[in-house]
Amino acid sequence: MSLSDARVAPLENEPSTMENGEKNGDLSVSITSLERRRQEDQKKSEADEEDPWALVAPPHKGKYWREMTCSEKLQDVGIIFVRLILLFVLLYFFICSLNFLSDAFRLLGGKAAGKALSNNKILNNPISNLMMGILATVLLQSSSTTTSIVVTMVASSLLNVRQAIFIIMGANIGTSVTNTIVSVGQAGKRNEFRRAFAGATVHDMFNWLSVVCILPIEWLTGAFGSWKDCGLLCQLTHAMTKNLNSEKHSTKKELLKALTKPFTRLIIQLDKKIITKYAQNDNTTNSNLTLVKHVCKITVPQAVYVGNNTCRIEHVESMGRCHFLFENLARTWSDHALGVLLLVLALGILCLCLVLIVKLLHSLLRGKIATVLRRFINADFPGRFRHLTGYVAILIGAGFTMLVQSSSVFTSALTPLVGVGILHLDRMYPLTLGANIGTTFTAILAALASNRDVFQKTLQVALSHLFFNIFGILIWYPVPVMRNVPINLAKMLGNTTAKYRWFAFVYLFVVFLVIPGMVFGLSVAGTAVLAGVGLPIFFFFVAIAVINVLQKKKPNVLPAKLKNWEFLPRPLHSLQPYDDVFTRLCSVCKCCISDSDD
Incomplete structure (x- = not known):
């Protein structure tokens, strides 16, 4: 039995110890509860890996809040x-x-x-x-x-x-x-x-x-x-x-x-x-x-005479050359x-x-x-x-x-x-x-x-x-x-x-x-061309979709040959041949690698 198991066992058998742990100053109970929480986090993480659509619960790393000192809490x-x-x-x-x-x-x-x-x-x-x-x-x-x-x-x-x-x-x-x-x-x-x-x-x-x-x-x-x-x-x-x-x-x-x-x-x-x-x-x-703007509204200062030999500076909108990073480049490109x-x-x-x-x-x-x-x-x-x-x-x-x-x-x-x-x-x-x-x-x-x-x-x-x-x-x-x-x-x-x-x-x-x-x-x-070419293609893919659903839900209603697509050449019912081609073409690129990577 591991140390954590040895500590968890008496904790489950003696609930009163858990209730009065702080009062009695039992430090081992506090450590055991933290260890149990870490184990629960690990189990949640493993469950998430089994179900890729589940909400992810990453395991807690480092100290829990109750374990930190005051300075560590402020730093966190x-x-x-x-x-x-x-x-x-x-x-x-x-x-x-x-x-x-x-x-x-x-x-x-x-x-x-x-x-x-x-x-x-x-x-x-x-x-x-x-x-x-x-x-x-x-x-x-x-x-x-x-x-x-x-x-x-x-x-x-x-x-x-x-x-x-x-x-x-x-x-x-x-x-x-x-x-x-x-x-x-x-x-x-x-x-x-x-x-x-x-x-x-x-x-x-x-x-x-x-x-x-x-x-x-x-x-x-x-x-x-x-x-x-x-x-x-x-x-x-x-x-x-x-x-x-x-x-x-x-x-x-x-x-x-x-x-x-x-x-x-x-x-x-x-x-x-x-x-x-x-x-x-x-x-x-x-x-x-x-499409690039070259003339924009700009605000320029202008002196306005107000009398008694005095002037006032006002900002007036006028049209002028735009100023942005690609403006000069846009004049030649x-x-x-x-x-x-x-x-x-x-x-x-x-x-x-x-x-x-x-x-x-x-x-x-x-x-x-x-x-x-x-x-x-x-x-x-x-x-x-x-x-x-x-x-x-x-x-x-x-x-x-x-x-x-x-x-x-x-x-x-x-x-x-x-x-x-x-x-x-x-x-x-x-x-x-x-x-x-x-x-x-x-x-x-x-x-x-x-x-x-x-x-x-x-x-x-x-x-x-x-x-x-x-x-x-x-x-x-x-x-x-x-x-x-x-x-x-x-x-x-x-x-x-x-x-x-x-x-x-x-x-x-x-x-x-x-x-x-x-x-x-x-x-x-023309509508005639669209109907003559498009409708057969549309109904062909609808038929494939219906057969796919029946293969998963009610395969017994299908003929023996249509219960799967194995009778077709592999490139017509699997993406794996194309994946092999892409993998060879861009084997250096991580996103192209197939099942083995994470």
């Missing part, structure tokens, strides 16, 4: 305070890097996205509009920018409300690419990457599933409904806005950008109105016009070259901040702090109010997203917490749904600030975005069976990326670029 509090300050500083630069990433993609693809949105010939059916929304948002890295461009085009009668609704559905999908990119920063540790990637892609799964359900309804009700060319969302929002008049102009308040702009403006400044002009097909716009440089800088800052944030979270969230924080974030309401917890989480997610005015920033900040095991995937899901609601607040504010003559149309588009997300939540959240569908799909993707880490990059490339590009190309060719 000081270290925690310094780490918290560093954490907020890193979060600040992390958010700034997301802004740089958005600007880089605007430089690389902003003009192309604007020109594509201005071409009514390719926006001839809902599928092409949907894919254009995805591609434009991926290129612009901002669903708010895509939505504001669409609202402007509707106000200019370049798009009708029905077309705008389908583009906004695509923007809802495209906005989730940012937190999926952020999750790749935790690829160094397998289980962290599993949880982080699942936490990011649960947003993707909800958006895709909502589109699959709502787009056909909107399309069919518009094609065959009593109101021609206007579907369910279009009719609902028109009924809500037809009698409204804009009497006051609201101003757009920016909370988070007010904090980040002082730094980001020192690096790069872009004129986003150029993209809108391309989208509006403004013939006065020069095709070689750069093209937008694409500058975009590549800014993209490298943004990804470098993003990865560095993410790695340091994860390390700080690991060092902070240990012992009692981690336990209390995990319980608070993931706690449910007691008793009969337990089922309301998720709906309160939706409201919290919507509230925080309204404050920061960016669903990408909010969900990207939560992704590392899911990865390190503080926030459970089941709690991330309703927070993500709330972020989808909160991001529509920006478009509603923009609509309320529009001119009276276009107020009704712009508000109708903004409200269509809101009700699309509300209907999606009503489909995929209240019923537990439906709620588990996007969560289980995200877990499946998380397990796959944990085993084959290169799959994350393939997923990003295929889901956000290849599939939208191919479907968009087919839809541009």
Whole structure:
């Protein structure tokens, strides 16, 4: 029997000793209780390793609080305070890097996205509009920018409300690419990457599933409904806005950008109105016009004569040359070259901040702090109010997203917490749904600030975005069976990326670029081409999905040959052959190594 076992045994047999230990001065009892706590922490850690989706309880290292002297306690509090300050500083630069990433993609693809949105010939059916929304948002890295461009085009009668609704559905999908990119920063540790990637892609799964359900309804009700060319969302929002008049102009308040702009403006400044002009097909716009600002509003001191031979210095706004880091470089470099440089800088800052944030979270969230924080974030309401917890989480997610005015920033900040095991995937899901609601607040504010003559149309588009997300939540959240569908799909993707880490990059490339590009190309060719090529492919993959479910749930209903996929060549039913190729190609890269690493 070990020393710890010998001490634990009499403790269990003599509870009165435990109660009066301090009174009797029995030091061995105190040591035994601490040893038992360490053993419990070790057991929790082993349980977490068995279940990769469980909340992580890292074993406590060093002394417990009750074991420390007064000076050690003060030192520990000081270290925690310094780490918290560093954490907020890193979060600040992390958010700034997301802004740089958005600007880089605007430089690389902003003009192309604007020109594509201005071409009514390719926006001839809902599928092409949907894919254009995805591609434009991926290129612009901002669903708010895509939505504001669409609202402007509707106000200019370049798009009708029905077309705008389908583009906004695509923007809802495209906005989730940012937190999926952020999750790749935790690829160094397998289980962290599993949880982080699942936490990011649960947003993707909800958006895709909502589109699959709502787009056909909107399309069919518009094609065959009593109101021609206007579907369910279009009719609902028109009924809500037809009698409204804009009497006051609201101003757009920016909370988070007010904090980040002082730094980001020192690096790069872009004129986003150029993209809108391309989208509006403004013939006065020069095709070689750069997105980088060169002329800005500046404040200059000016002497003003006030009489009696005296002058007063006043600061007057005037137009002058912009001053930021890339201004001189932008005069000689093209937008694409500058975009590549800014993209490298943004990804470098993003990865560095993410790695340091994860390390700080690991060092902070240990012992009692981690336990209390995990319980608070993931706690449910007691008793009969337990089922309301998720709906309160939706409201919290919507509230925080309204404050920061960016669903990408909010969900990207939560992704590392899911990865390190503080926030459970089941709690991330309703927070993500709330972020989808909160991001529509920006478009509603923009609509309320529009001119009276276009107020009704712009508000109708903004409200269509809101009700699309509300209907999606009503489909995929209240019923537990439906709620588990996007969560289980995200877990499946998380397990796959944990085993084959290169799959994350393939997923990003295929889901956000290849599939939208191919479907968009087919839809541009015409509805007949899209139906003739796309529908057989769609039903083929639906059949594969159904067979996969039956193989797991009810294999007896399938023919003997279809009970597994072993009759097919291995590359058609396993990722292992591709993993062997990737491993040989990039064996030096740790994230490409397969099962053996941790």
